Amino acid sequence: MLIWIDKRDAPLSPEDIEKTISAEISDKSLYPILYAAVMAHMIHGPCGAINKKSSCMDVEWCTKKFPKDFIAGTIINDNGYPTYRRRDTGVKHPLKRGNVVYEVDNRWVVPYNPWLLLKYDCHINLESCGSLTSVKYIFKHVYKGHENGNIETKKRTHQQLDEDEPKFVWDKISTFLDTRYVSAPEAAWRINKFALSNRSHVISRLAVHLPLQQSVFFQPGNEEQAVANAAFKETTLTAFFILNRDNEEARQYFYREIVNHFAFVKVCGRNYWKRRVQNLKIIGRLYTVSVRQIERFCLRLLLINVKGPTSFENLRTVNGVVLPTFKAAAAALNLLEDDSIWERTMDDAAAFEIPERLRQLFVDICLFCNPTDALYLFERSLPQLREDFIRNGHDAKKAKNLTLKFIQDKLLLNNQTMENL
Structure with missing residues (x-):
């Protein structure tokens, strides 16, 4: 670009x-x-x-x-x-x-x-x-002019080489024309100024952000005013929560479906969802989120699978219980893969691997397998992970800290930290 x-x-x-x-x-x-x-x-x-x-x-x-x-x-x-x-x-x-x-x-x-x-x-x-x-490469068609077609014409002459065998030969006269050919259908289409392209659907992009982490745009020097205004300007997501609180009918739709029934309008500094009048072909598309941003990634999972949420807190509520994180809510709804396979992997390895190799295995699982609850997996395997430190005379607390330091050092070599797991 x-x-x-x-x-x-x-x-x-x-x-x-x-x-x-x-x-x-x-x-x-x-x-x-x-x-x-x-x-x-x-x-x-x-x-x-x-x-x-x-x-x-x-x-x-x-x-x-x-x-x-x-x-x-x-x-x-x-x-x-x-x-x-x-x-x-x-x-x-x-x-x-x-x-x-x-x-x-x-x-x-x-x-x-x-x-x-x-x-x-x-x-x-x-x-x-x-x-x-x-x-030059990007704009080559602008600078090179129209498409070229080279046509070579030759004059053919009759020469009687033999009375019984007439033959045709080419002479050396050649003419080269630099031309552009426009067919009749294309010429008529352009003369009538018909559209050269069209689109069948409209794409509506839907925000995915954590609480109080929406984007704020401002001119240099107006930072405080921009932050103050952002508190009153709803995003497509926060306005979606308000719509679900005020309109019972809207609660039957997923976040991605709301664009087919309501239009997001911006009037006099206010942003809100209003019932759609025109019947347009619209596709609601949530912004993509990297799995490395685990909380925002799980928020997106919940928005895809939960109808009619009224707030961020409501989105974290499963079976009447308000869970502390979006990751915990996604796990409770079985939207994330089960960690039992990694638990069995650690158990099997503990039977024959030394503690240092077990710690490296835990690091590899965290880096490449995206466990849903790395902390639980760590606490479950801690006795095997710190065994050599205990054997060398360290108490349980220091052995745990040495184990955590080993894991953190290995994660940093891959530009990752325990805080991001």
Whole structure:
């Protein structure tokens, strides 16, 4: 995707580019969340001599030209692409890929915008394009003109080579025409200004956010006013709760179905759902949520499967009991996979594996199997997980803390923490 920026806001100097685009690993002590996002999503490869089996490799060389060279400051090149700042800090950061742990530095970072990376928590490569050459491929049909058809015509002459055998030969006269052909149906269609494209359905995007975590937009300097206004402006989700409280008929619909019967309107600073008058073909689509955002992910699961919720608290209520988290509510409704298979896995391994290997197995289950209740699984397997620490003379509390430290250190190597499980 290419975004055109107004000349007044476009980064024109190396300093402006460095404020917008970074190609460095952030300071872990100052920005731990940004550091984890960079290590999880914005490290290329590794490839080259340390990993020749990487998909970007062409025999001996990386097709993306990694690793880059260290450079003290950003340089704007003649081709429109800048060379981004990649300082040599002398620090190597551990990065696990499969069963191998690599050491990476700023030479392996894919350029990114810190704000976008923190907001979406996924791979977003942001580059600065400063010349027409950089965008030629995207707009090639605009700059190359209409589609071309080359027609070659040759004049044919009759030559009597033999009285009984007339033959035709081609002479050397050739004419080339640069033409564009428009068929009669296309010409008539365009002359009558008929639509060249159409859509059968309208897509209505529906917000999925945790309590008091909706997006707030503001101009610099108006932060407090924007926050105050956000308290009175309902999102599609909070307005959906209000609609269910006030309208009993609306409670028979799922969140995704409400768009077929009600329209979300914004009038005089108020946002609310109003009964739909026109019968349109509309598809309600909830924003996708990564499984790493487990609470928001479970909130989305509940919104997909529960009709007529009147509040966030009501959504967490199962059989009359208000559960503390959306994850607990989703588990109570059997919307998440059962953890019994991982319990049996830990029990089977405890019969023959040493405690250190059991702790690594627990880490692998947390990283790659998404257990619904990792804390319960930990507490259930704790006697086997801490057995060697107890045997070495530590009391139960210290043995548990040493076990937790081992697990946390292993999770950090994969850009994950126990708090996110």
